[in-house]
Amino acid sequence: MNTLFDKIWDAHVVQKVENGPTQLYIDRLYCHEVTSPQAFAGLRERGLRCFRPKQIFCMPDHNTPTHDQDKPIADPISKKQVDTLSKNAKDFGLSHYGMMEPKNGIIHVVGPERGLTLPGMTIVCGDSHTSTHGAMGAVAFGIGTSEVEMVLASQCILQAKPKSMRITIDGTLQAGVTAKDMALYLMSKMTTSGATGYFVEYAGEAVHNLSMEGRLTLCNLSIEMGARGGMVAPDEKTFAYIKGKEYAPKGDAWNKALAYWKTLKSGKDAIFDKEIVFQAKDIEPMITYGTNPGMGMGINQHIPTEETVSKEARDSFNKALNYMGFKPGDSLLGKKIDYVFLGSCTNGRIEDFRAFTSFVKGKHKADNVIAWIVPGSWEVDKQIREEGLDVILKESGFAIRQPGCSACLAMNDDKIPEGKYSVSTSNRNFEGRQGPGARTLLASPLVAAAAAVTGVITDPRDFIK
Amino acid sequence: MKEKFNILTSTCVPLPLQNVDTDQIIPARFLKATDKNGFGDNLFRDWRYDKQGNKTSFVLNDPTYADSKVLVAGKNFGSGSSREHAAWAIAGYGFRAIISSFFADIFRNNALNNFVLPVVVSEPFLAELFETIKSNPKAPVKIDLPAQTVTNVTTGNSEKFEINSYKKHCLENGLDDIDFLLSNKDKIEDWEKKHVQA
Ligand code: SF4
Numbered sequence: 001m002n003t004l005f006d007k008i009w010d011a012h013v014v015q016k017v018e019n020g021p022t023q024l025y026i027d028r029l030y031c032h033e034v035t036s037p038q039a040f041a042g043l044r045e046r047g048l049r050c051f052r053p054k055q056i057f058c059m060p061d062h063n064t065p066t067h068d069q070d071k072p073i074a075d076p077i078s079k080k081q082v083d084t085l086s087k088n089a090k091d092f093g094l095s096h097y098g099m100m101e102p103k104n105g106i107i108h109v110v111g112p113e114r115g116l117t118l119p120g121m122t123i124v125c126g127d128s129h130t131s132t133h134g135a136m137g138a139v140a141f142g143i144g145t146s147e148v149e150m151v152l153a154s155q156c157i158l159q160a161k162p163k164s165m166r167i168t169i170d171g172t173l174q175a176g177v178t179a180k181d182m183a184l185y186l187m188s189k190m191t192t193s194g195a196t197g198y199f200v201e202y203a204g205e206a207v208h209n210l211s212m213e214g215r216l217t218l219c220n221l222s223i224e225m226g227a228r229g230g231m232v233a234p235d236e237k238t239f240a241y242i243k244g245k246e247y248a249p250k251g252d253a254w255n256k257a258l259a260y261w262k263t264l265k266s267g268k269d270a271i272f273d274k275e276i277v278f279q280a281k282d283i284e285p286m287i288t289y290g291t292n293p294g295m296g297m298g299i300n301q302h303i304p305t306e307e308t309v310s311k312e313a314r315d316s317f318n319k320a321l322n323y324m325g326f327k328p329g330d331s332l333l334g335k336k337i338d339y340v341f342l343g344s345c346t347n348g349r350i351e352d353f354r355a356f357t358s359f360v361k362g363k364h365k366a367d368n369v370i371a372w373i374v375p376g377s378w379e380v381d382k383q384i385r386e387e388g389l390d391v392i393l394k395e396s397g398f399a400i401r402q403p404g405c406s407a408c409l410a411m412n413d414d415k416i417p418e419g420k421y422s423v424s425t426s427n428r429n430f431e432g433r434q435g436p437g438a439r440t441l442l443a444s445p446l447v448a449a450a451a452a453v454t455g456v457i458t459d460p461r462d463f464i465k
Numbered sequence: 466m467k468e469k470f471n472i473l474t475s476t477c478v479p480l481p482l483q484n485v486d487t488d489q490i491i492p493a494r495f496l497k498a499t500d501k502n503g504f505g506d507n508l509f510r511d512w513r514y515d516k517q518g519n520k521t522s523f524v525l526n527d528p529t530y531a532d533s534k535v536l537v538a539g540k541n542f543g544s545g546s547s548r549e550h551a552a553w554a555i556a557g558y559g560f561r562a563i564i565s566s567f568f569a570d571i572f573r574n575n576a577l578n579n580f581v582l583p584v585v586v587s588e589p590f591l592a593e594l595f596e597t598i599k600s601n602p603k604a605p606v607k608i609d610l611p612a613q614t615v616t617n618v619t620t621g622n623s624e625k626f627e628i629n630s631y632k633k634h635c636l637e638n639g640l641d642d643i644d645f646l647l648s649n650k651d652k653i654e655d656w657e658k659k660h661v662q663a
Contacts, residue, residue, distance in 0.1 A: 011660070014649075014652050014653055014656045015649070015652055017631050017645075018630070018631070019629055019630040019631055020629060020630070020631025020632070021631070023646065023649075023652075025653065025656050025657075025660070037498075037499035037500065038498075038499070038500060038501045038549075038553075041499070041500045041501055041502075042501065042643075046643070048643075048647075051650075051653075077497050080499060081497070081499060084499045144549055144575070145549050146549060146575070146578045146579075146642070149643060150642055150643055150646055153643050153646065153647060154643065154646035154647055154650070154653060155653065156646050156653055158642050158645070158646070
């Protein structure tokens with residue numbers, strides 16, 4: 001009661017259906033090419049138009065290649081999905097940012113950076129990482145295809161209200177520890193289902209000290225603990241980030257919006273269904289060793305031994321280590337790797353490129369490493385060039401690719417080959433996620449940078465000290 | 466697909482297997498499609514056809530059951546991935562109801578959203594129904610949604626089943642969530658008017 005989540009949710013309730021769900025008003029619907037085609041087809045079958053086309057934004061990101069985007073997509077199935085989205089947007093009068101357009105990129109990167117995602121909004125998309133947008137102080141969550149169709153048709157959705165949880169992280173992070181490490185740490189403690197059924201608010205000094213990019217990374221990974229979504233109360237940092245953005249309110253509208261946004265925080269008397277507190281000083285640079293994002297550890301630690309794993313979980317623990325080619329009790333430091341992937345809706349923002357670049361500056365990419373450096377959007381790409389990061393990256397032996405989801409889920413041709421190890425800044429290390437047989441180690445941009453220049457798993461703090 | 470559901474009397478397709486998951490209902494390689502059509506043809510694809518594309522002896526290929534609108538399946542039907550394509554395949558094939566002793570949560574909702582009624586019955590009722598169909602493949606069941614009962618017509622055994630009143634109303638009237646939402650556009654517009662000023 002009286003939580004930030006309640007305030008936004010309750011403000012959007014159109015009605016509570018008797019003996020049924022809540023009808024919730026949706027401010028923004030984002031569509032990408034994979035989960036929207038059947039929703040548009042459903043609309044056509046019913047002879048419907050979109051109810052509020054101005055509140056719907058479409059862009060392809062999953063299937064887009066990261067090179068030669070000016071040429072037609074070679075894979076016919078990918079091409080069809082991308083072309084279908086563009087046609088649907090045109091037929092239904094929706095904003096569409098196609099491949100190569102300056103506003104294109106991964107939808108969860110573009111929304112906040114264009115000011116499309118604003119505090120106090122309800123935002124949905126047929127994609128589980130929609131939780132990202134909660135970092136701006138919005139209620140944002142992923143939905144299924146029938147639900148996409150509901151929103152296209154009525155700008156509303158029928159939903160049961162989730163429970164609320166607050167995760168507080170007190171104190172300050174050590175040097176070399178990032179928002180990504182914070183999230184991987186939370187997942188290792190909470191497990192991948194620890195927040196199932198909940199909507200999470202992140203609070204505490206360490207969270208509020210994060211940059212907006214850091215908060216976006218943190219909220220992005222909420223879904224990997226099973227949460228419906230994650231959010232951070234908007235503050236001066238949020239307002240400064242939004243001010244002047246393309247779709248941000250201007251003039252009088254800005255002042256009015258700002259006054260409202262300032263009320264968006266949990267009351268002192270707020271009651272959460274669950275409260276958890278962690279200490280920032282306990283968090284180290286993290287790395288995952290298994291095949292779900294909850295199987296992570298501090299980079300200097302050892303993989304758990306079998307005895308420490310519960311009986312029921314032992315089979316899947318062994319299956320995971322077997323897939324990864326690791327043994328219980330192993331240390332990963334010094335382990336040779338093959339690929340580094342910097343990018344995705346988790347770590348494809350300008351701050352991630354700054355962190356990576358500051359680390360590799362004056363050093364050189366290790367010969368055994370293939371590095372895929374993929375900006376989350378064309379805007380990020382532009383910033384990289386404006387700040388001269390491209391020059392530093394080039395001198396250090398790294399080439400920048402074109403924006404998109406890329407190797408995060410390998411729907412395009414950026415696939416990690418079977419059996420190869422990739423230190424990835426993305427969000428899922430499931431079997432085959434980055435390509436059939438690919439072995440993914442999730443980590444922060446700094447850990448990825450350290451691996452890229454040394455060719456082995458390395459604690460970035462060895463260089464920072 | 467959006468036919469009203471009141472009282473349905475039909476023969477049944479028996480599938481006495483437990484834990485039939487969505488990967489079996491519709492294999493992953495069919496997820497790249499851009500429309501909802503044609504999923505019925507690929508329902509249980511890898512059970513219905515062999516690698517060469519020839520029909521197998523799977524129950525859906527048996528002409529005895531060609532007109533059945535009810536699938537009777539073992540416990541925990543529809544587990545696995547949340548893909549809505551599984552419900553599209555079941556509905557697309559022409560099933561109007563599935564009887565089982567337990568359904569996976571997400572599948573159950575997806576089925577309802579696609580006008581397929583999941584009917585949860587007790588283990589003994591299910592076992593008896595399988596027996597009845599075995600001795601007479603044309604044995605009918607009667608599903609009475611208004612009364613929330615399901616009857617094995619041959620033996621006369623009947624059971625009550627659960628459904629929330631909102632969904633029941635939708636099915637009885639051939640309305641889905643979208644119809645419901647469209648039917649109260651005035652409420653949506655009222656909300657918008659208030660909110661813009663806030
Ligand atoms: S970057 Fe990865 S997680 Fe994010 S939207 Fe794309 S595929 Fe999904």
